[in-house]
Amino acid sequence: MLDKTMLILQLCLAFIGAYQLLLTFFGWYRPKNKPQFPPQKTFAVLVAAHNEEQVVGALIENLKSLEYPKELYDIFVICDNCTDRTADITRNHGVYAMERHNPNLRGKGYAIEWMLKELWKRERQYDGIVMFDADNLVSPDFLIHMNNDLCSGSRVIQAYLDTKNPNDSWVTGSFAISYFYANRFVQTPRTNLGLANFLGGTGMCFESGLLKQIGWGATSLVEDLEFSMRCIQLGIKPTYNYDTKVYDEKPLTFTASAKQRLRWMQGHFEVAKRFFFPLLWQGIKEGSWVKIDAAIYSANVYNFFFGSILTILLWIRAIMPGWANSSLLFDINPIFLNTISIAIYVLLPLSMLIEKANGKTYKYLILYPLFMLSWWPITFYAFFTQNNKQWSHTEHTRVIRMDEMKKQAS
Template sequence: MDKLSIIVVDIFLHRGHSYVRILWVKKGVESVDFLSGITGTQIFNVIMLPIQIIIIFLTFYYFILSMFGLYRKPEVKIHTPEKSFAIVVAAHNEEAVIGPLIENLIQLDYPKKLYDIFVVADNCTDKTSLIAKNAGAIVHRRFNTEKRGKGYALEWMFYRLFRMERQYDAIIIFDADNLVKENFLFEMNSKLCQGHKIVQCYLDSKNPFDTWVTNTFSIAFWVTNRMLQLARFNTGRLSNVLGGTGMCISTDVLKEFGWGATSLTEDLEFSMKALSYGIKTTWAHDAVVYDEKPLTFIQAWHQRKRWAQGQVDVAGRYFFPLIIKGIREKKIMYFDAAIHLFQPALVMIATFFMLTNLIDAFQPQYTHVFTLVMPWTGWQILSAFQYLYPVAALALDRLPWRAYVGLILYPIFIYSWIPIVFLGFINRKDKQWSHTKHTRSLSIEEVIVKQKKISSN
């Protein structure tokens, strides 16, 4: 009986979504012509052959895509401030963190006459409105207990913005717990002046070293930034995906096509909606937003479960239309977006494959495709490269040494996505929005000083 000799795990993430592609390969399994004749393994082959082909294809696809994240291509930047911005912050009971954000936004390195700060105090029962107003924001209070959630709050605010006397070139969306690097608006201005309509920024962490959960959660974002978002941007042919905050959307796009993104993952929904109209999202690696990560595993679990529910929901509506559009227009960006939406299904398929292999290790039931594609040694080498992805992402973006410590517990965080995705699929019709509590009240100066101290130690 052949013993299991290697597990190839390929992990990629978006907006904290950590999806695991698992390839189980047996050493010494002889190649079989699975296309000839009918064998005793026919029933299992009907199920397992397509599963293996899907996993192999997507493993190679993401491996090749990640190679584009290993470098920065030169960018031409426009430094003359031209575009005007409406900065919108959707806040629900965020009195603990809203003040530092508004103070931070007021101090951004950009002409003050070219941007205004709006806060949507959404169903707030605390002092969010008062604190935001005193800090210098224009506050709009919204009360609607039926249409709850960030997507609805943004749609309500956009409706108001478009009817104001002053009009803006673009709208930028932040979460209340964020802090923003001072060059942010200049980076967005440059992208818009180059003709881009939708821009996503680099999502960093405000509190990466508070707990092991914030550390591993931050690693997930850092890997996504480099190996998925930057990689897609570097190809020049793919569309990036919005990440929930640090999003810049041209006003004319919102006016023409509407917002309409009210799912549990409004960012992903609008990304796919815009792409279905042929509008790509681009990436701004030098525009940085510091986002607060959940302190406990339970908090992170609930937040990720909400994301999983939302992604399954969006995939159900956009997966096949994007495939069809890709076939008609012969553009890879639509197929890539569909592959991104396929991730929850891939997690479930890979998990089924893993469990089936546990049985097959003792009693062979089906034909193994992996050794037909590449020798066992090749899979071993590929596995080694895939385990180095997080290390490469941290090194290339010059993150502090403490970030590497989180890699020890990173697998726990990653594999917890498996039950979360299954729960997300089961509860995909549950659209009830849940609020993530934010408590880390830090100034942008404190965050930057902490980073410098850790890097220098």
């Protein structure tokens, strides 16, 4: 019985790996050009901030200089349980400082939910709600593209995610490589195939009417994935805008990144438990591959969890022949499984090449396998602590402005 269970599990993981590899073939070409519209949509630009006095000023300056009519957007910084000068700096820059104090309900999801309720009370209402993190920088044309997408009928939009500090350390470089791969071979294929895209936590835009209709309600440790799944369940496809970028600051040290990734994985386990079977069943009943694909995506954390266990078994078998008698799919068709593994790794530098990554970032490919291996203990620990809903703050201190990024790129 155990032998059959192991074989079925391996077959499922092999199918999912092959499916994800197949999707990448639809990422080789860019999405079609979208219709252009004159600026007409109004936006509330929300910035989630907890003790971000070091970086919030640079983002506000960046947002105030966007290439969009200034009368069509307002900037609100959610100063969530701040004990530093975040609110003062925000007011000094002439934008709204929305101070929230609730130590019992901590985290970005709760802060957004509170902010939206405050926003609906205001005299001025907006067509779209845009969300950023305080450590971000934004392409000058960001609102132009969000305006185009809303006018084209999109209701939930994710912009291209890039890294603000890719060459600060091997950790930030590894995150940058992951972003290049995700933009080109995870998000772009789904756009080209008409599947649902997935929110990335920042650089998000929402139709106000939708948020008023269904509420926010995403208060898990991965509120972006949770809201994506809620939308897809309701038949609303989040879309992806390849043409405008948000630059996210990644933690410099391995310890800080491990803490952040642990929070993500704990949240991913929760979302998978809540949405995998309902979405899968809905997709089968409705004949909707959009929902089936979303269900598979929601379960990626379990794919990674069980995949790492099987990989470790393979390694032990290689070192200690005869250690385990269970049938491993690798024994039946090693060429197939090795091809999938090698192909996925080869796609990393290819995605960097296509996305025109800075030449300095390529050197981090050497340590990237170590970065990926580090997800294993994090995922294991997250599996056994997934009921821990305590939000943890990632400190941001790298103050970079858009003109500095342009110099680095050149």
